[in-house]
Amino acid sequence: MLSKHISNQLKLLGLIILSLFLSLLLVLVSGFSGKSQEDDIVLGMSAAFTGASRSLGIELYRGSMAYIEDINRQGGINGKQIVIQAYDDGYNPTRAIKNTINLIENDDVFLLFDTGIDYTTNLINSQVVPSYNDTSLAAVSDYRALMDQYNPMPPKNFSSAEYKPLRYSFVSLEGFLNAKLLVVILQMMGDKVDKARLRQALEKVKNLDLGMGASHI
Numbered sequence: 001m002l003s004k005h006i007s008n009q010l011k012l013l014g015l016i017i018l019s020l021f022l023s024l025l026l027v028l029v030s031g032f033s034g035k036s037q038e039d040d041i042v043l044g045m046s047a048a049f050t051g052a053s054r055s056l057g058i059e060l061y062r063g064s065m066a067y068i069e070d071i072n073r074q075g076g077i078n079g080k081q082i083v084i085q086a087y088d089d090g091y092n093p094t095r096a097i098k099n100t101i102n103l104i105e106n107d108d109v110f111l112l113f114d115t116g117i118d119y120t121t122n123l124i125n126s127q128v129v130p131s132y133n134d135t136s137l138a139a140v141s142d143y144r145a146l147m148d149q150y151n152p153m154p155p156k157n158f159s160s161a162e163y164k165p166l167r168y169s170f171v172s173l174e175g176f177l178n179a180k181l182l183v184v185i186l187q188m189m190g191d192k193v194d195k196a197r198l199r200q201a202l203e204k205v206k207n208l209d210l211g212m213g214a215s216h217i
Contacts, residue, residue: 049061050160066147100112132170188201
């Protein structure tokens with residue numbers, strides 16, 4: 001009975017993560033007309049890379065890059081590399097808004113990703129992840145293996161000798177799962193990555209196992 005209860009809890013956890021992430025992407029997709037650049041799929045990120053909350057942005061970025069780096073080394077998405085264009089907002093809402101406008105209007109990013117958006121409105125971000133020590137879950141085992149293999153660093157312009165990256169953390173695991181789900185959605189678009197297909201791919205996601213048990217929507 002206990003094992004069945006735990007299994008149900010993990011499936012519920014996977015559902016929560018998937019539902020929140022898809023809700024986030026649907027809002028972002030409907031909000032602007034970003035497109036993939038010719039050679040790369042550029043994701044826009046505004047988060048805290050400096051200041052008292054810098055670990056949030058740095059570890060979220062590192063976790064995402066662990067998975068993205070692995071995908072890029074395998075050829076990316078239809079030969080295109082996934083790139084994160086990151087800006088520091090110091091966990092300041094005003095700076096976050098300016099960064100977001102810049103990412104959309106000037107950088108022409110494909111979509112916003114891993115943004116520190118808990119202080120904005122009408123956006124949802126996943127905040128629920130399993131323990132990074134629970135290696136009975138395939139997702140966690142993959143996360144730990146790729147974090148050790150690539151040991152991704154924050155963007156060079158945000159690197160600081162004062163900050164020591166964490167080997168594993170809940171925040172970097174969240175970024176890893178976000179990236180894993182995003183890659184699945186990008187792959188579902190087929191041979192052309194564009195905004196129209198992104199929305200269609202999002203709406204097709206019904207049963208998906210990120211390594212924590214299938215989530216049903």
